Amino acid sequence: MIISDNLKMYVKKLRSSNLRPTKQRLKICQYLFDRDKTFHFTVETLNKKINKNRATKVSLATIYNTVEAFTNAGYLKEILTSKNKSYYDTNIKSHHHFYDEGSKELTDIHYSQIKLSKVPTPPKGKKIKNLEVVIRIQK
Amino acid sequence: MIISDNLKMYVKKLRSSNLRPTKQRLKICQYLFDRDKTFHFTVETLNKKINKNRATKVSLATIYNTVEAFTNAGYLKEILTSKNKSYYDTNIKSHHHFYDEGSKELTDIHYSQIKLSKVPTPPKGKKIKNLEVVIRIQK
DNA sequence: TATCTAGTTTATAATAATTCTAAACTAGAA
DNA sequence: TTCTAGTTTAGAATTATTATAAACTAGATA
Ligand SMILES: [Mn+2]
Ligand SMILES: [Mn+2]
Ligand SMILES: [Zn+2]
Ligand SMILES: [Zn+2]
Numbered sequence: 001m002i003i004s005d006n007l008k009m010y011v012k013k014l015r016s017s018n019l020r021p022t023k024q025r026l027k028i029c030q031y032l033f034d035r036d037k038t039f040h041f042t043v044e045t046l047n048k049k050i051n052k053n054r055a056t057k058v059s060l061a062t063i064y065n066t067v068e069a070f071t072n073a074g075y076l077k078e079i080l081t082s083k084n085k086s087y088y089d090t091n092i093k094s095h096h097h098f099y100d101e102g103s104k105e106l107t108d109i110h111y112s113q114i115k116l117s118k119v120p121t122p123p124k125g126k127k128i129k130n131l132e133v134v135i136r137i138q139k
Numbered sequence: 140m141i142i143s144d145n146l147k148m149y150v151k152k153l154r155s156s157n158l159r160p161t162k163q164r165l166k167i168c169q170y171l172f173d174r175d176k177t178f179h180f181t182v183e184t185l186n187k188k189i190n191k192n193r194a195t196k197v198s199l200a201t202i203y204n205t206v207e208a209f210t211n212a213g214y215l216k217e218i219l220t221s222k223n224k225s226y227y228d229t230n231i232k233s234h235h236h237f238y239d240e241g242s243k244e245l246t247d248i249h250y251s252q253i254k255l256s257k258v259p260t261p262p263k264g265k266k267i268k269n270l271e272v273v274i275r276i277q278k
Numbered sequence: 279t280a281t282c283t284a285g286t287t288t289a290t291a292a293t294a295a296t297t298c299t300a301a302a303c304t305a306g307a308a
Numbered sequence: 309t310t311c312t313a314g315t316t317t318a319g320a321a322t323t324a325t326t327a328t329a330a331a332c333t334a335g336a337t338a
Contacts, residue, residue: 020305020314033286044144059317064296078222080275084325085295086222096259099267115257119274120248122237126276131238132241137221159285159334184323198288223296224324252321 006034012076016045017073023059028066038039038091040079042108046088079106082135094135145173156212163197167205171215177230179218179245183207185227220273236273238239268274 010029011021019025031050032039038069041049047063067088070076079087081099087106096109122128149168150160158164170189171178180188186202206227209215218226220238227243234249235248261267 007260022305022315024316030167060318061318065223065316080220080222080273083217083219083222083225085209090185097288098259098265100265107262109259113257114255116253116272117256118254120237120252121274122274123246126237126239128274128278130275133255133269133270133272135258135261138268139265161286161334163287200289201287202325204287 006030010110013075016071017075019069019073020066023056024062025066025069027058028070032070032090037109038089040087040089042085042087044085056065063120074076079132079134081106094132098133098136098137101138107134144260145169155204156208158208162195163201164205164208166197167209171209171229174229177228177247179226179228179236180222181223181226191206199272217220218271219271220245232265237276238273240275240277248272 005029007026010026010033014021014025014029028046030067031046043063046067047058047060050063051057057104067076071078071088075090076094077089077092079089079097080095081087084105085132089106091108093111095111098107098109099105100107116131116133119128119131144195148168149165149172153160153168155166167185167189170185177255182199182202185206186199188195189202190196206215209228210217213231214229216228216231218236220229220236221243222228225234229243230247232250234250235253237246237248238244255270255272258270
């Protein structure tokens with residue numbers, strides 16, 4: 001995993017979405033995408049991580065802007081689960097989640113791990129936008 | 140549907156939950172439960188309805204307090220669906236929903252209308268608290 | 279029935295997450 | 309190097325919700 005290679009990749013990726021590869025966006029790209037496993041986060045947690053032990057801070061407004069831009073560009077997926085906070089996911093494939101009410105953390109469930117053998121037809125004129133299941137768990 | 144009969148019923152119901160049957164709570168009971176079909180609402184919509192064309196207003200704080208008390212008492216169920224607003228449901232049975240992203244409205248799906256033929260086991264030490272599906276729909 | 283008090287209502291303040299605003303900054307085209 | 313549209317930023321504004329504390333009231337008790 002050679003960082004500079006990934007950096008070039010992120011520059012390309014951002015340009016292809018008409019997003020200028022600023023140092024803030026690249027720093028966030030590295031933090032979010034230089035990893036093997038899927039990553040679930042809130043703006044609050046991302047902000048803490050990005051600005052931990054770093055001289056040059058990225059403003060909270062930029063974290064919000066960037067997460068929104070990356071979501072619109074399809075780099076991130078928003079997971080609707082909690083009533084007071086938005087969750088985001090680096091795994092943009094269609095998949096399901098466990099949501100732990102205690103730790104407030106999401107865990108991936110592979111799409112094939114849930115089989116919906118019967119699904120109702122949506123009301124006329126409407127179509128299903130998303131059928132991802134969130135299973136709430138607790139101790 | 141004789142209102143006074145229902146009123147007596149609500150008084151009993153409230154007393155059985157250690158909630159004093161105040162005029163505000165009874166008014167809200169009548170609005171929420173004097174109906175045949177299931178009712179989905181947010182605090183905002185309930186507040187508007189309760190205080191429409193009425194001389195004596197119920198404060199927003201009381202609407203919040205009452206919805207919370209009724210939810211704790213098991214008269215209402217909270218539906219976690221939207222990222223910025225809490226939804227409540229007079230249908231307290233386990234069931235599923237369509238959530239219309241356009242109108243931001245919930246519609247019931249009877250429990251038997253969705254069959255989950257394969258469900259993953261939760262992580263060790265955790266158990267499933269709730270497995271209700273919200274299907275997001277749009278035009 | 280009058281008194282008393284814990285529970286309730288209410289206006290208002292506080293909080294938390296998010297969005298908006300507008301000035302300063304910068305990527306990168308020309 | 310210059311220029312400008314896009315970006316970052318601090319801080320204000322907004323929205324939903326929760327907390328605070330004073331006034332009110334249900335209903336038990338005298
Ligand atoms: Mn919010
Ligand atoms: Mn909120
Ligand atoms: Zn995920
Ligand atoms: Zn429902």
